[in-house]
Amino acid sequence: MLGLGADRLRADMNRLLALLFHQGVLDEQFLQLQQLQDETSPNFVYEVVTIFFNESEKLLRNLRELLLDKEFSDYKKIGIHLNQFMGSSSSIGAKRVRNVCVAFRAASEQNNRAGCLRALELLEHEYCYLKNKLHELFQIEQQRAMAAAVRYPIQD
Amino acid sequence: MARSNVFSRRQRPEKFEDLDPSLEVVEDLDPSPSMVESEGLHVLAVDDSLVDRKVIERLLKISSCKVTAVDSGRRALQFLGLDGENSVGLDGLKVNMVITDYCMPGMTGYELLKKIKESSTFREVPVVIMSSENVLARIDRCLEEGAEEFIVKPVKLSDVKRLKHNLTREEGQENEPRWSYKRKLQDGPSSLPSSPLSSSPSSSSTSTFTLSSPSSPESPSRRAKVASSE
Numbered sequence: 001m002l003g004l005g006a007d008r009l010r011a012d013m014n015r016l017l018a019l020l021f022h023q024g025v026l027d028e029q030f031l032q033l034q035q036l037q038d039e040t041s042p043n044f045v046y047e048v049v050t051i052f053f054n055e056s057e058k059l060l061r062n063l064r065e066l067l068l069d070k071e072f073s074d075y076k077k078i079g080i081h082l083n084q085f086m087g088s089s090s091s092i093g094a095k096r097v098r099n100v101c102v103a104f105r106a107a108s109e110q111n112n113r114a115g116c117l118r119a120l121e122l123l124e125h126e127y128c129y130l131k132n133k134l135h136e137l138f139q140i141e142q143q144r145a146m147a148a149a150v151r152y153p154i155q156d
Numbered sequence: 157m158a159r160s161n162v163f164s165r166r167q168r169p170e171k172f173e174d175l176d177p178s179l180e181v182v183e184d185l186d187p188s189p190s191m192v193e194s195e196g197l198h199v200l201a202v203d204d205s206l207v208d209r210k211v212i213e214r215l216l217k218i219s220s221c222k223v224t225a226v227d228s229g230r231r232a233l234q235f236l237g238l239d240g241e242n243s244v245g246l247d248g249l250k251v252n253m254v255i256t257d258y259c260m261p262g263m264t265g266y267e268l269l270k271k272i273k274e275s276s277t278f279r280e281v282p283v284v285i286m287s288s289e290n291v292l293a294r295i296d297r298c299l300e301e302g303a304e305e306f307i308v309k310p311v312k313l314s315d316v317k318r319l320k321h322n323l324t325r326e327e328g329q330e331n332e333p334r335w336s337y338k339r340k341l342q343d344g345p346s347s348l349p350s351s352p353l354s355s356s357p358s359s360s361s362t363s364t365f366t367l368s369s370p371s372s373p374e375s376p377s378r379r380a381k382v383a384s385s386e
Contacts, residue, residue, distance in 0.1 A: 029310045036214045036313070044214060052207050083259060087288045088207040091310045 009144035016137055023096070025130055030093030049134055052092050056127055059085045063123075067116055078108040078116065085123075097126050161308040162315065163295045197323060198222040202232045202256035202268065203286070208309070212255065212286075215316045224251075229263030229271075232256065238275050251281055253304075253323060258287035258294065266298055273302045284319060286311055 020026045037044040059081050066072055066081075082105045089098040100123045107115030199221045201212045209225045216223045226232050233239040236251065254272060256265040263271075269283045282304035287294065295306045304322075307315055 029312075032310070032312055033211070036211075036218055038218075041214060041218075048207060048210050048214075051210060055205075055207060080261075083288070084205060087257075087259075087309065088205055090288055091205070091208050091211050093310075 006144050006147035009140050009147060013137060013140045013144065016133065016140065020133055025096050025133065027093045027095040029090065033092060046138055049092060052088055053131060055088055056085065060124060060127065063120055067120055075108045075111050079105060082108065094130055097123065097130055100126050163299065163306040196222065197252045197320065198250055200232060200235060200251045200254045201225040202229060202254065202265065204228060204257065204260045208257065212311060215311060215313055219316045219320050221320065229260060229268035232268055233271060236278055238271060238278065253282050253284065253319065255284040255286060258285050266301065269298060269301050269303055282323065
């Protein structure tokens with residue numbers, strides 16, 4: 001029974017991944033990360049993505065603080081944050097997040113505050129979606145690993 | 157249109173096909189103690205992004221390299237003993253390659269590249285620049301300054317495999333001589349063919365021209381000495 005569960009969960013994972021690829025949420029860099037995961041580093045993807053989440057949330061908070069400040073004028077700082085965000089999102093294969101950052105940066109280079117605010121909202125939305133989906137992915141993976149472990153118990 | 161994410165000195169149009177005939181090749185029978193086997197390659201990775209550090213570290217480790225990852229150019233110079241403050245002269249320290257991000261607060265990867273190329277101890281160490289931006293002027297500038305390669309992020313396993321392959325490749329293969337050969341020609345004095353790349357700021361006043369990279373692992377190092385008058 002549980003053996004079937006592991007296989008079905010793996011199918012669920014693949015389906016979710018395929019969907020995220022199809023939507024352009026993830027690109028092949030995410031697959032590259034998966035390739036770097038093995039017995040010597042079995043939680044690599046989870047660890048990198050967790051770091052990415054922590055960094056991203058800090059960046060988003062900073063961006064929001066900057067833009068909502070009445071006396072805001074430091075577009076250069078926005079640019080610096082965005083460069084960081086662009087870099088890390090491309091490193092994990094978060095394609096849509098990265099693309100929004102590009103548009104966001106264009107708005108900041110034009111000193112377009114309204115454009116920046118719109119882009120920030122879109123960025124937060126994309127980031128939330130990505131985070132939820134990746135959490136889902138990790139959950140399925142965790143369940144699959146547990147199910148597979150039970151299927152092959154250690155023999156005494 | 158095929159889009160390349162890698163720019164290398166080897167791809168540049170200027171090539172040096174002919175050695176100066178005054179060069180004599182001297183076989184070095186005692187391998188230098190600094191030679192390491194490919195499994196023992198030590199790479200210094202520099203990136204202010206924790207995500208990228210984690211990824212590049214993993215890429216390198218999975219390719220059987222030892223890795224030291226630091227978060228700034230300044231830390232990198234400290235590690236190499238080039239920051240002028242503690243010239244600890246770490247003799248045991250051997251770095252076979254530096255891979256650094258371009259955009260970093262404080263010291264950029266470009267500035268770090270320059271400092272490394274200006275140092276007598278580490279100028280022969282290949283420096284690879286990574287950047288999330290594909291800016292031609294930036295790429296050119298880095299290659300001119302002696303960068304081994306310029307890789308547009310995200311860095312992939314195939315990139316690291318290629319870098320490692322280039323580092324450990326034996327000389328005398330049908331491929332052109334190793335990259336350090338080209339770089340060295342920039343530093344050479346007048347006895348070398350005039351180079352379009354001779355705008356290198358780090359001009360050497362010695363007349364020794366090294367053909368091999370110190371990190372050659374398998375073959376005995378071959379050094380070409382300029383027959384110069386002293």
